[in-house]
Amino acid sequence: MNFDRTIAISNRVIRQVTKDHRSLALIIVAPVLVMSLVGFSLVDQEDILNRIAPALLGVFVLFFTFLLTGVSFLRERSQGTLERLNITPVSRADLLVGYLFGFLLFAMLQSAVILGYTVLVLPVLYQGAIWHVFLVLVLLTIVAVSLGILVSTFAKNEFQVVQFIPIIIVPQIFLTGVIVPVESMPWVLEKISIVFPLRYAVEMLVGIMLEGRSLVDFGTEIIVLAGFGIVFLIGASLTVRR
Amino acid sequence: MGVLRELTTSIPRGEICGILGANGAGKTTAMRLVMGLIKPKKGSITVLGDTLRRNNHDRIGYMPQLNALYQELSIEENVHFFARMYGMSGRQERNVAVDKAISLVELNDRRRNSVANLSGGMRQRVSLAVALVHSPELLVLDEPTVGLDPVLRRSFWDHFSSLSDNGITLFISSHTMDDANHCDRLIFLQEGHIVADGSPEELRAAAGAERATLEDAFLHFVLKVIP
Incomplete structure (x- = not known):
């Protein structure tokens, strides 16, 4: 891996997104709007709101990072720049890590805005160490970026990337404890949710933010989420040049 | 893949070699093979003395048909x-x-x-x-003059000639005879086969007719293989 190339790729990703003002606004404004709707509609049901808000933080990071990476990488393929990159000495690792660093910045920026808004404006309970929350979100970003690159291999256009949302993202929102706690779901659905990375992120985010627990309490969840990240990264590295 | 068959040739350093053919003749496939973007089913390709493209990536410049920017x-x-x-x-x-x-x-x-x-x-x-x-040291240009106006086309060819004068090898695909006139050497492709390989003068002479143009030469060789 070449450090200068990796930094150049992440700089380029950041510039592309920041020059696209609508996308940038969408990353920040859309989650705040959704969070406001949820917050003000559940203003009298604090218990539910306190549980949903941390989980939504994970949902937004997964959803937007997956979508942005998928579409960006698809463009890279369709406009021929990936082919052009493939004939330079750039390695798979340079590409993957470059993309990861670039989108990590947006995921963290988005998380900081949502977290600030949720805690300061909405009446959401917040306990626990903030860097523990961000560490969980970093792991989730790795999962989302790798998944986005992987999925873009199977899409021929941007519309097809969007079609993956109901298959990959929506089931995770319903089955990973965002709306209903995993323990309250039917046995079959609970077992299915084991294969969804968001489940582990939601468990940790709710545990840290709502119950003030530490990451040390979530050894298994960290290992499983990191495992998903590694598996998807390997998958993405195998398909990244195609 | 499978477009090119029995393509055997070599390009000396510093030469401007044009590869010409109709749409679908295999020009882009030839370029992509040279760049190592696809692998041949049989045979080998040596570029700048090396068979592995990853060893000389930084010595080759590539301009794909898409702008790729x-x-x-x-x-x-x-x-x-x-x-x-x-x-x-x-x-x-x-x-x-x-x-x-x-x-x-x-x-x-x-x-x-x-x-x-x-x-x-x-x-x-x-x-x-x-x-x-x-x-x-080597420039592989896939139809670099497509869509250019005559002034810009001339300017591109002036650049290519000066690069060649400085010892850079150029491998250029095209389907226009105007481009062909600027090359030191031409390869005519038809349905994946080389039907002619030589300098513009040699190919004109081989076309037979007096004062044959490159277009006459191209049609002469191409029509020979079309039944």
Whole structure:
């Protein structure tokens, strides 16, 4: 891996997104709007709101990072720049890590805005160490970026990337404890949710933010989420040049 | 794949070699094989003395048929980015190379314009600047003059000739005889086969007729293989 190339790729990703003002606004404004709707509609049901808000933080990071990476990488393929990159000495690792660093910045920026808004404006309970929350979100970003690159291999256009949302993202929102706690779901659905990375992120985010627990309490969840990240990264590295 | 059959040739250093053929004749496949983007089912390809493309990536410049540029970024951001991909990590060295490449394609006054706002011809010029920025020894250009007006086409060929004079090898695909006239050597492709290989003069002479043009020569060789 070449450090200068990796930094150049992440700089380029950041510039592309920041020059696209609508996308940038969408990353920040859309989650705040959704969070406001949820917050003000559940203003009298604090218990539910306190549980949903941390989980939504994970949902937004997964959803937007997956979508942005998928579409960006698809463009890279369709406009021929990936082919052009493939004939330079750039390695798979340079590409993957470059993309990861670039989108990590947006995921963290988005998380900081949502977290600030949720805690300061909405009446959401917040306990626990903030860097523990961000560490969980970093792991989730790795999962989302790798998944986005992987999925873009199977899409021929941007519309097809969007079609993956109901298959990959929506089931995770319903089955990973965002709306209903995993323990309250039917046995079959609970077992299915084991294969969804968001489940582990939601468990940790709710545990840290709502119950003030530490990451040390979530050894298994960290290992499983990191495992998903590694598996998807390997998958993405195998398909990244195609 | 499977478009090209029995393609055997070699290109000496410093030569401008044009590969010409109708649409679908296999020109782009030949370019992609040279670049190592696809592998031949049989045989081997040696580029700059090496069979492994990864050993000499930074010695080859490639201009694909698609402009293959980042639309949101400016001209200089695109050229800078690809210069870094070719390993030019030193800012000073890179600035000089980027300035030189942008000047060569005469886009200095628009260097901060985003590629999305450029005309087709200007994008072709940016694409050429990207292929040139790392001072490659071999330039592989896939239909570089498609869509260019006659003035720009002439300017491109002036650049190509001066590069060749400086010892750079150029492998250029085209389907226009105007381009063919500028090459030192021509390969005519038809349905994946080489039907002629020689200098423009040799090919004109082989066409038989007095004062044969390159178009006459091309049709002579191509029609021979079409029943």
